[in-house]
Amino acid sequence: MSKKILLDVKNLKLYFRTRSGSVQAVDDVSFRLEAGKTLAVVGESGCGKTSLAKAILRLLPRNISTYSGSIIFDGEDIMKYSDEKFRREIRWSNIAMVPQASMNSLNPVMRIEDQLIEPLLLHDRHMSKKKALDRVNEVFNIVGLPTDFLRRYPFELSGGMRQRATIAMALASNPKLVVLDEPSSALDLLTQANLMNVLKKIKHEFNTTFILITHDIGTASELADEIAVMYAGEMVEFSSADYFYTDAHHPYSRKLMASVPTLREDKELQFIPGQPPSLINPPQGCRYSARCEKRFEKCSMHPKTTELEHGAQVKCWLYDETGEVKHA
């Protein structure tokens, strides 16, 4: 039985134009995501995680120099849509986003319910206000907030509740894909754990597809079926979570895993010396090679993406075309 691919991104590029040159924020990223699964995009700050999300939603700043590739969403190449069509048919109605620190993005002088019904009314002109309110009530229940809070103003809610309200807002239009950008990093530990429970419940009950962008590999494991590791604008590894957490392939992913402190298990922590390269003039070869312990001659050339046996993809010369480990 073939599973339904909801999102198929091919050779996506997003470069920004700046005074000192073109910033390659997302460089040749390809991946596929099945319906109902969650992809966690992890990586250090400045590796292009958020830019990837923005490229998928076409939320672009003005200084774009390159924006190319194909994004096939639900069978249609949405890169070919005009801006107006994209806005009307895709953004928010089919792909919703919860931006970073979104709990502070609510309008302070509007009641929560008025903000939540706004996207519904805008996207569906035939929807009555009453119907929109019913739907908002429904999603408020889903995220576990009391519905009388709808009449409140944002400042009357705590951080965790506001974060849930923005998630409710993203879910209200019943999108097929929800992009969550660091949904829990500004929250307290217990609030964060509660929020992850809510997201997990939504995932199980409604079979929603999520893209979760985070720097916290521990929290990512709460929700992720697939893990994508980004480094300096490139996706260096894409693997199912089962394999990733036990046996990551790319040397960078391994180091990243080794640098995460664990609570329940005693392990020797490692750190990655050096810094990621500048995205303005990234090195010709593998972008991680300057910090990599397993560097060899071939690394001065740009690595190809290799598919391994259980569907994982790695951008590293240690693995050749057949997926065999070389030089390890």
Next chain:
Amino acid sequence: MPNVAVNLPQEQPEQEVPVLRVENLHTWFEIRRMGFIKAGVVRALDGVSFELYQGETISIVGESGCGKSTLAKTILGIHHPTKGAIYFENRNLSDLDKQGWKKYRSSVGYIQQDPYGALPPFMSVQRILEEPMKINGISNKKEQAKRIRQVMEEVKLAPIEDFLYKFPHMLSGGQQQRLVIARAMILGPKLLIADEPVSMLDASVRVEILQLMQGLQKKHNLGIIYITHDLSTVRYFSERIFSMYGAKIIEKSATKALLKQPRHPYTQALFEATSDPDAENLKSFKEVPTGEPPSLMNPPKGCRFHPRCSKIIKGLCDKEMPPEFKINEEQGAACWLYKEDE
């Protein structure tokens, strides 16, 4: 009576004087309306006591608003305690004169959470490191240069010449944090207070900074108070863990014992809420208390955690504040569950 204050393990000989002793410390902030009408009091710190010995690291864990940072700032003398006392090497801070405070401040280093916010953007690295020496009367240029060189080597901002004339914005996050540590170390402190020193940094850099602090501690036999909300970093770092909730310390445990078995229901919840990277996490829900931490203006009666606690003893937890109970040699918790049967 079982209500005995916990004497935590002290490997040190009896006569040794703790570097820092905090006794029943309260820091309250008055809330005023329109500038003069008293509207209430925020009890940001409500009765905290502990001792810290030379060469020891204590971690203080808790969520935002539990009083962790107020504790740090009160010890640093930024806030003045409403009640209680702080003893530094057996001298009460409230007895210090101006000169004494100056000396005290030069022997306590402070590492801030946000390195970029903590460094003045218009000063070069050299000036940032000279500043504390100027203030504390080290005016000899040679001595200054020698200390700068030494401290920058210690925090591995090398080669030194590459960094001296740079400004904070030219440094990466990790380098900025190392500069903050260098500045805290330059006067040769005995005690370091690190308020979430790694929470703004990337995972790969985090470990580097923690190991650096550990190295400095061993070398200079420093006492460190490490404040964090992240339980998973403490195991690599500290000998004892205090967990704070609602302006009070509710558990004091040796790190190893706590990691084996956290005692207070709140510490247990923190433990449960921390996710280790493991694909198994996907399959189960976390059992964590819902709700919010208490208001410190109007804290609940009895144990401050009781409205969220799953192990509440009705009629006791919501009536009376639990004292600290000693559970064993290494652990103590302010929770009625550990009241000994009489």
